[in-house]
Amino acid sequence: MQIPxxxxxxxYRNEGTRTYSSHAATTEAREDYRPDSNRDRFDLPLFAVPREQMLVYTANPSADLSAVYLDDDKAMFAIHPQVLDACPQDPYVQRTLNLCTGRGSLPVTPSSSTRTLFAVDRQPPHALKVHFPFRVSRYDRRMRHEVLEQAINVSRELEAGIGLLDPRFAFLREVIAVCHPNLDVGSAREENWGCLIRDMRPFPATRGSTRLVPGFALYGRDFYDPETPFLLTDLIGDGDPLLFVLENIMLPIIHHWVACFLHFGYLLEPHGQNVIFEVRKDNLISRIVHRDLSVGIDMRRRRDIGLSDSQLNGYNRMEHDKFHSIVYDRFMGSHFFDRLVDVCLDHYEGLCREDFTRPCKEAFASIFPEHRKYFPATVWYFSESRDRFNKPFYEDTGLAPDWRP
Structure with a gap:
């Protein structure tokens, strides 16, 4: 089997996956900039601006990436072309143009998330996550300063503590963030924005040739050929589907989630878009790569283990247990694991849903015996009501969890 x-x-292996909410298929991205566009690539405008006029954060970027985006005097700042076209009077667009000392462009292609753009034919492999104040799924996809800074903080801390995690854990480092200072000091929430550089080489580095497969591609239909078999069944081959899914996907992800929580207080969001599998030539999964480090952080857990918050800002700090259920029960359980189960139940006889949920519950309880201290008894999710920043409130569904005790 040749993996694309x-x-x-x-x-193009994302068809039929955006069913996890009534908002999932919503996009305000123009057709040319959507992941399922026939357009092979587009040019991302880059602006050279004085480094001293920007806020710059780094987390051990490689020398070759630093050479492209930073030097002592300037930083390269990326703005999505739809933003330039639709929001020319935005104060941060205007400030970029006023500060600009040189222009360039980078050929990019959109990822499944639309605003994260892969640099095309550039070494080392990397992506740029850019400000995109248009609705994709539930939210406008802004890249505010505090979000950028925190992603860099988390990447740096996770890299330093990688020895605490098992050898099947890997992640994509967020290595450079460039953003504007706040122009409205009287605002209730800083809306200054910027862009983020993501190193696409899974960390820690390993030897050997592998393919990277996003989680949703295991159960997504092919855009051009909907009859193409699911990639999950191709990987299972003649193997035992229950053992394959549990041992290669579900149980390792649960171990990774719990380990990141116990050691760092992080609330990973391992849904189909944020999980990538390293697949070897023999079609075996060697590691699970986690991406998107704008995670919730349980400050109660960090205090319990004596972990300093001096390297964190105020973004996504949690003093409650509601979001834990959202990311674990809904993002991972309902939106990802349930889709894998559906494929297996449709293609293999003799299986039931409990064959998957029961061992996952048992593993969670075994490696996280104090889970009731940090988790609610029921499943929580987003409400349709929103706050003044258009973020949804949380609500108790009253349902018992399926993927934990």
């Missing part, structure tokens, strides 16, 4: 490239999987 990561870019193809990101863009």
């Amino acid at each position: 490239s990561l870019i193809y999987l990101e863009r």
Whole structure:
């Protein structure tokens, strides 16, 4: 079996996966900039601006990436072309143009998330996550300063503590963030924005040739050929589907979630878009790569283990247990694991849903015996009501969890 490239999987093996909420298929991205566009690539405008006029954060970027985006005097700042076209009077667009000392462009192709753009034919492999104040799924996809800074903080801390995690854990480092200072000091929430550089080489580095497969591509239909078999069944081959899914996907992800929580207080969001599998030539999964480090952070857990918050800002700090259920029960359980179960139940006889949920519950309880201290008894999710920043409130569904005790 020949596994398509990561870019193809990101863009064209996502059909039928956006069913996790009534908002999931919503996009205000113009057709040319959507992942399922027939357009191969587009040019991302880059602006050279004085570094001293920007806020710059780094987390051990490689020398070759630093050479492209930073030097002592300037930083390269990316603005999505739809933003330039639709929001020319935005104060941060205007400030970029006023500060600009040189222009360039980078050929990019959109990932499944639309605003994260893969640099095309550039070494080292990397992506740019850019400000996109248009609705995709539930939210406008803004890249505010505090979000950028925190992603860099988390990447740096996770890299330093990687030895605490098992060898099947890997992640994509967020290595450079460039953003404007706040122009409205009287605002209730800083809306200054910027862009983020993501190193697409899974960390820690390993030897050997692998393919990267996003989680949703295991159960997504092919955009051009809907009759193409599911990639999950291709990977299972003649193997035992229950053992394959549990041992290669579900149980390792649960171990990773719990380990990141116990050691760092992080609330990973391992849904189909944020999980990538390293697949070897023999079609075995060697590691699970986690991406998107704008995670919730349980400050109660960090205090319990004496972990300093001096390297964190105020973004996504949690003093409650509601969001834990949202990311674990809904993002991972309902939106990802349930889709894998559906494929297996449709293609293999003799299986039932409990064959998957029961061992996952048992594993969770075994490696996280104090889970009731941090988790609610029931499943929580987003409400349709929103706050003044258009973020949904949380609500108790009253349902018992399926993927934990």
